[in-house]
Amino acid sequence: MSLRPSFRLACRTLALRSRPVLPRQEALGWSLSKRRYANDSTTKPPANPLNHATGTTPAADVSQTQSKEAGASNRAEEKQVGLGEDFSVQSSTEDAIDQLEAALAGLSDKAKNRTASKAREQWDALAEEAAADKSGLTIEEAMGELERAAQGQGSGAGLEGGLTASQEEHLYREGSIPPTVSDGNAQRDLEVLASGGLLADAVEEQQVQVDSRGRTHKWPLPTLPLEPQNKLKARYHPVLDQLTNVLMRHGKKSVAQRNMAMILNFLRTSPPPILSKKYPLLPGHPPASHLPLNPVLYLTLAIDSVAPLVRINYIKGGAGGGRALEVPKPLMVRQRRRTAFQWILDVVSKKRSSGSGRTQLAHRIANEIIAVAEGRSSVWEKRQAIHKLGTATRANINKKPVRAH
Structure with a gap:
């Protein structure tokens, strides 16, 4: 050695x-x-x-x-x-x-x-708490309460767990979040208002419904008129199906579906967005920490928040002297989403490419959607310009265009 x-x-x-x-x-x-x-x-x-x-x-x-x-x-x-x-x-x-x-x-x-x-200390504390409990709950009832709380069926599920199932369905169908129904708890109502949500008064449901002929019904009557195709079930989500069709190029829908899946996966694995006060999301939106947990809701909220409410129709020579008449026209929900997603794709196509491969486009679109949620995207300025022009030309709605002689 x-x-x-x-x-x-x-x-x-x-x-x-x-x-x-x-x-x-x-x-x-x-x-x-x-x-x-x-x-x-x-x-x-x-x-x-x-x-x-x-x-x-x-x-x-x-x-x-x-x-x-x-x-x-x-x-x-x-x-x-x-x-x-x-x-x-x-x-x-x-x-x-x-x-x-x-x-x-x-x-x-x-x-x-x-x-x-x-x-041993935790077990002793639980034993003392169980000995002091006088509620009379059995083990089966306590387990049932825990399961209902885990599934979000409690009274505060609409606030703590984000949106309820009915609110999400209303958002996907109408493009807006319905107001939260008050349950009489003043503290909960203040929390809903402080988070930017809307509050509605509780309406007591009638136990026995009576129709126009005086007949009573055991089950509640459906609201008329009935929704079209209310019994049909679509294979894909309606918002994802529309955006996938907008994303499709040259008829290759499988490629568009793969890109949409990668966009949702990128939104799911991204950190919670830092929301902007200047460009807020829709009123009543869930907290930012809940958005990555539901990427479909994340995508829908970002697009519906930046979607324009009107579009400008240009009537050639309608203002006289060869000038076009600018007339604002309201948009439906699907038209608003299509316009907003087209704006996002235009911004993505103008940006410089980073990286290569089949995941490049999906990651760029997901980054732009996150920028929209955080108020950093230029799409917000385009939306403001459209709304400003629509407000300035609202007097042309009832104006008759000038006809050429």
Whole structure:
């Protein structure tokens, strides 16, 4: 063994020896397979260790080398001294390893005892709470309450869990979030108003409904007129189906569907958006932390918030003198969404490409949708310009265009 490794091991041993000696404990399972000696009084190394080169003791080696030449005896003694030093350094290192294993075993025992004590304290606290409970709830009823709370069927599901199922359906169908019905809790009503939502008074439902002929009905009557095709179920989501058709190019709908799936996946894995006060989303929207949990709602909210309410029709020569007459016209829900998504695609196509591959377009569109939700997109300025022009030309709605003679 060379001098440099022996010197390094000796320094490490001295650094470990400066610490207090730990009590002897059972070694860990991943320790050395062959344990030779430890730092205790029970086991000690033999007085005369064997010489690995000759298989005899050092004393026998010295007696044999006395009859040889002086140069040969000196070389043998130097070799024997070096082997003894290496053996002492190796035994000291093993002692230090044993102490470290014992320390780790002690730490693991302390951690187990601490965990057991915490579990015992929690169990005692639950037992005291159960003894003081006088509500009379059984275990089955308590489990049912927990399941209903986990599914979001509680009284505050509309506020804490985002939008209710009826509100989401109204958003997808009408493009707006209906107001939250008040349940009589003033604090909850203030929280709804503070979050930018709308509040509606509670309407007491009539238990027995009577029609125009005076007949009573056990079940509530449907609202007339009936919705068209209310019994049909579409295969895909209506908003996703429309946006996929807008995204499609050259009739390749499978490619558009794949890009739409990657857009939703990117929105789902993105962090919650930082909402803007200058360009807010629709009133009554759920908190920003809920949006990545429902990427379809995320996409619909961003597009419906930036969608224009009107468009400008230009009647050629209607203003007289060859000038076009600008007439604002309101848009339906599907027209608003189509216009907004076309604006987003135009902005994406004008931006510089970053990266390559089939995921490039989907990631760029998803980034632009996130920018719309955070108020950083230029689509908001285009929407403001359209609304400003529609407000300025609202007097032309009832104006008759000038006919050319």
